[in-house]
Structures are given as C-alpha cells and as structure tokens.
Amino acid sequence: MQDSASVSYLSQREAAEIDETLMGPLGFSVDQLMELAGLSVATSVAEVYKPSEYSRVLAICGPGNNGGDGLVAARHLHHFGYKPSICYPKRTPKSLYTGLVTQLESLSVPFVSVDDLPEDLSEDFDVIIDAIFGFSFHGAPRPPFDDIIRRLQTLQKRPVIVSVDIPSGWHVEEGDHEGGGIKPDMLVSLTAPKLCAKSFSGPHHFLGGRFVPPSVAEKYKLELPSYPGTSMCVRIGKPPKVDISAMRVNYVSPELLEDQVESDPVLQFRKWFDEAVAAGLRETNAMALSTTNKDRKPSSRMVLLKGFDENGFVWFTNYESKKGSDLSENPFAALLFYWEDMNRQVRIEGPVERISEEESENYYHSRPRGSQIGAIVSKQSSVVPGRHVLYDEYEELTKKYSDGSVIPKPKNWGGFRLKPNLFEFWQGQPSRLHDRLQYSLQEGNPAWIIRRLAP
Numbered sequence: 504m505q506d507s508a509s510v511s512y513l514s515q516r517e518a519a520e521i522d523e524t525l526m527g528p529l530g531f532s533v534d535q536l537m538e539l540a541g542l543s544v545a546t547s548v549a550e551v552y553k554p555s556e557y558s559r560v561l562a563i564c565g566p567g568n569n570g571g572d573g574l575v576a577a578r579h580l581h582h583f584g585y586k587p588s589i590c591y592p593k594r595t596p597k598s599l600y601t602g603l604v605t606q607l608e609s610l611s612v613p614f615v616s617v618d619d620l621p622e623d624l625s626e627d628f629d630v631i632i633d634a635i636f637g638f639s640f641h642g643a644p645r646p647p648f649d650d651i652i653r654r655l656q657t658l659q660k661r662p663v664i665v666s667v668d669i670p671s672g673w674h675v676e677e678g679d680h681e682g683g684g685i686k687p688d689m690l691v692s693l694t695a696p697k698l699c700a701k702s703f704s705g706p707h708h709f710l711g712g713r714f715v716p717p718s719v720a721e722k723y724k725l726e727l728p729s730y731p732g733t734s735m736c737v738r739i740g741k742p743p744k745v746d747i748s749a750m751r752v753n754y755v756s757p758e759l760l761e762d763q764v765e766s767d768p769v770l771q772f773r774k775w776f777d778e779a780v781a782a783g784l785r786e787t788n789a790m791a792l793s794t795t796n797k798d799r800k801p802s803s804r805m806v807l808l809k810g811f812d813e814n815g816f817v818w819f820t821n822y823e824s825k826k827g828s829d830l831s832e833n834p835f836a837a838l839l840f841y842w843e844d845m846n847r848q849v850r851i852e853g854p855v856e857r858i859s860e861e862e863s864e865n866y867y868h869s870r871p872r873g874s875q876i877g878a879i880v881s882k883q884s885s886v887v888p889g890r891h892v893l894y895d896e897y898e899e900l901t902k903k904y905s906d907g908s909v910i911p912k913p914k915n916w917g918g919f920r921l922k923p924n925l926f927e928f929w930q931g932q933p934s935r936l937h938d939r940l941q942y943s944l945q946e947g948n949p950a951w952i953i954r955r956l957a958p
C-alpha cells in the first residue's frame with residue numbers, strides 16, 4: 504500500500520515516450536507488454552471483485568492497445584473462473600488483435616455487438632471493464648464509443664466499472680475536466696498513473712505493469728510502490744473504507760465425512776497439514792497457543808509448530824515468558840490452526856510438558872545464528888526501555904560469536920510438547936452449516952471417539 508502523494512504521474516507525452524522506449528531500445532514487443540498489462544488488470548479485478556459474486560464481466564474494447572489490454576484481461580478472467588463477454592465494435596485487423604479474438608473465441612467467450620447491448624447494462628453484468636481508450640485518447644469520443652460512454656455515465660451502483668489506464672472519455676492529463684464523465688469504481692494504472700488519475704476518487708486504485716526496468720524509472724523519476732511477492736498488481740492510494748459488519752465469506756468446500764477421515768487424529772492432522780503445505784499456504788505451521796494462569800485468565804499468541812507425532816505437538820519458546828509462566832502455573836493448553844485458503848480450522852487440546860534439554864539443544868543449534876543470538880538477547884515478555892537496547896546487545900554478541908564458535912543455548916529457552924486429548928477438524932461450508940468432527944479420548948481407553956458437532 505502506498506500513499507498516493509508519493510506516487511509519480513505521467514503526462515501523455517511521457518507515457519507515449521516510455522512505451523516507445525520499452526518497445527524500442529529495451530527490447531520488449533507490444534504483445535508482451537499487452538499480455539502483462541492485461542494480466543495485471545485481471546489480477547486487480549480478482550483481488551477486489553470475487554468471481555462468486557461478480558462473475559458476469561463485460562469487457563468493452565476500443566480500437567487501440569487499451570482495447571487489446573481488455574481482450575487479454577478477459578481471457579485471464581475466463582481462466583480465473585469469471586464469465587466474460589466482449590464488446591469490440593472497431594476491430595483492428597492486425598495479427599496481434601485477430602489472435603486475441605481467436606483465443607477468446609476458442610474459449611467460447613461471447614462477442615456482443617453494440618446493438619445487442621442492453622440499454623441498462625446493470626441487468627446482465629456485474630463488472631464492466633472499460634478498455635475503450637488509453638493514453639492516446641484525444642478530442643471528444645466518436646461513434647459508437649460516444650454512446651457507450653454515455654451509458655456508462657448513468658450507471659448506478661452495479662455493475663462496477665473497472666477502467667484500464669484511463670477512465671474512457673476523460674482527458675488524459677486533466678481528468679474529468681468538464682465533469683459528468685464516467686466514475687469508475689476501480690482504476691488500473693499501467694506502468695505509472697497518468698496525470699488524470701489525480702482526480703480519480705473511486706475506492707480502488709491499482710497499479711499494474713510489473714515490467715519497468717530501473718533505467719526507465721530513473722529517467723522519468725518514477726516513484727512507484729513495490730509489488731508484493733509474485734503479484735502482478737499493487738494497490739495505490741487509500742485503502743478502501745469497509746463496513747466491518749458486512750464482511751463475510753461464504754465457505755464452499757468438499758464435504759468432510761466421518762467415513763472418510765482417519766481413525767487416528769494425528770494421521771488426519773498430517774493429511775490436512777500436507778495438503779495445506781502442497782497448496783502453498785504461508786506458514787502452515789503457525790498456530791495460536793492459548794494458555795491460562797493460576798487465576799484462570801486466558802492468554803493467546805502465535806507460535807510455530809516444530810514437529811508432531813503420536814507423542815505430541817512441539818514448539819519452542821522462552822520458559823520465563825508469559826506463556827512459560829502460564830504453563831508452569833497450569834500445564835494445559837489449546838492449539839489452533841487456521842488454513843484460510845482451505846476453509847479449514849484445527850483445534851487441539853491437552854496437557855503440556857517441557858521437552859528434554861537434549862532435544863532443545865539440538866533444535867536451538869539448528870536455527871540461524873542470528874535467531875540463536877536473538878533468543879539470548881530477548882528476556883521474552885519483559886519490559887524493554889527501547890529497541891536500541893536489544894540491538895546494542897545483539898551487535899555485541901554478533902561480534903563475540905563472529906569467529907563461528909558455538910553460541911550457547913540460554914537455560915530458559917526450549918521446547919514444550921502438548922499431548923492431545925482432543926482434536927477438532929473444521930471444514931467451512933455454505934450457510935454456516937460447517938463440518939465439525941471432534942476426536943476425544945475417554946478415561947482408560949486408547950481408542951479415539953469421533954463425533955460430529957453442530958456448527
């Protein structure tokens with residue numbers, strides 16, 4: 504996320520010049536840039552408008568490269584699970600464009616003529632991609648785009664409008680200078696926002712076009728946010744205002760049935776853990792650990808699971824921390840995993856013990872040396888007068904151990920093992936009618952009892 508004040512804006516001339524530089528001396532082809540631009544638009548749309556609610560997309564494509572971006576975006580949206588349609592009244596007879604049309608036709612994406620578009624676009628569509636005009640727009644819109652833009656100006660809340668690079672009909676530099684232009688809900692600026700984007704006041708401003716080499720950024724003094732991870736787009740401008748009370752996801756998942764789960768909950772946990780790892784979830788081993796102190800006051804925090812088997816679930820920490828002190832006062836705890844992308848939650852409860860010193864030693868020395876020093880420096884959960892206190896001691900110890908010698912494990916640092924007597928596997932389902940399978944043990948019986956709980 505970036506404050507819009509620190510993003511630079513391009514004039515029409517600069518935008519065209521950058522395009523020429525990319526496609527001249529910098530060796531890009533228009534096909535390549537258009538593919539990346541269209542993919543950026545599709546991923547921006549998918550970040551805000553989920554296909555479960557906004558599946559019916561109409562891409563209105565103009566005669567230039569902006570229209571090409573719209574064709575590419577529609578193809579990606581099709582593959583993301585949307586149902587795009589295309590309105591492409593002025594087709595460009597170049598092979599790049601005819602190829603994009605063929606690709607869409609091969610996916611059975613329908614093409615709609617202007618005459619067949621409903622007067623009120625809200626009936627048939629959830630999202631309109633405005634890929635009519637980009638940074639080469641000049642003058643006043645000519646037919647048939649004048650009429651289409653007029654229809655877009657009068658839309659109510661739905662469908663939402665996503666403008667590619669420039670809200671069509673807006674002056675590239677002065678924006679909606681005469682007023683009454685279209686009011687997109689989302690603007691996806693490509694390469695860098697054009698000057699007109701300064702007057703964009705919709706809730707979602709994204710930047711796409713993750714292909715700008717440093718030489719271009721330097722020449723045009725581009726201040727641009729960095730793209731997170733492998734993302735093709737990044738939000739710029741203010742985060743959207745949300746109505747917290749209306750925030751909800753309707754979970755849709757395969758059923759979780761009694762006769763499909765393992766009879767041993769540790770095996771069932773392994774199955775789900777492996778599936779979460781295979782799905783590429785970040786920090787699958789992160790879990791909430793809840794403890795209570797002698798006054799029965801609960802306390803939760805995240806820790807990392809570092810191993811599990813039939814003997815229990817292990818994590819490492821400072822024995823003199825808040826959680827360490829809670830566990831010495833009440834050696835029972837609850838663990839909670841939430842694998843959001845899989846609509847899955849696992850609860851585990853049971854008594855807790857310290858693991859052996861030898862196990863803790865072995866694990867401690869397997870950690871990066873910086874983390875080993877960090878564990879010495881941090882008197883976990885105690886008050887620190889300022890971060891410099893930690894960093895000064897860290898520096899000192901880093902120097903001390905720069906010869907590669909063994910960094911001794913602090914006595915108060917080590918592992919805990921929770922021996923489960925209760926598991927619950929939760930799989931989110933529509934209408935809040937989730938699957939919950941609980942595994943419990945009865946006194947003196949080693950066999951797990953599986954029961955379904957009401958959601």
Ligand SMILES: NC(=O)C1=CN([C@@H]2O[C@H](COP(=O)(O)OP(=O)(O)OC[C@H]3O[C@@H](n4cnc5c(N)ncnc54)[C@H](OP(=O)(O)O)[C@@H]3O)[C@@H](O)[C@H]2O)[C@H](O)CC1
Nearest residue numbers: 536537566567568569637638639640641643644645668694
């Ligand atoms: N580097 C990047 O960021 C990339 C951006 N891309 C996209 O390309 C557009 C710019 O594409 P370009 O082809 O230069 O121009 P446009 O798509 O804006 O449209 C030009 C066509 O529109 C016609 N036009 C212009 N004004 C009017 C008008 N008033 N009424 C009707 N038609 C109009 C124009 O015809 P002329 O006869 O007037 O010249 C052209 O046919 C950029 O914004 C990005 O979306 C690339 O895809 C990748 C790299």
Ligand SMILES: Cc1cc2nc3c(=O)[nH]c(=O)nc-3n(C[C@H](O)[C@H](O)[C@H](O)COP(=O)(O)O)c2cc1C
Nearest residue numbers: 789804805806807818819820821824825826827884
């Ligand atoms: C994802 C994640 C993983 C963490 N893993 C650990 C861990 O394995 N061990 C640990 O001591 N603290 C870990 N922490 C920090 C704890 O959440 C917590 O701040 C710290 O242990 C102090 O907690 P306490 O004061 O309740 O004892 C982790 C934090 C996060 C967000």
Ligand SMILES: Cc1ncc(COP(=O)(O)O)c(C=O)c1O
Nearest residue numbers: 806807809819820870871874883
């Ligand atoms: C304070 C603290 N201790 C320990 C850990 C676990 O670190 P490692 O994976 O190096 O054992 C974490 C992880 O976030 C942590 O924040």
Ligand SMILES: [K+]
Nearest residue numbers: 633636667669
């Ligand atoms: K546009």
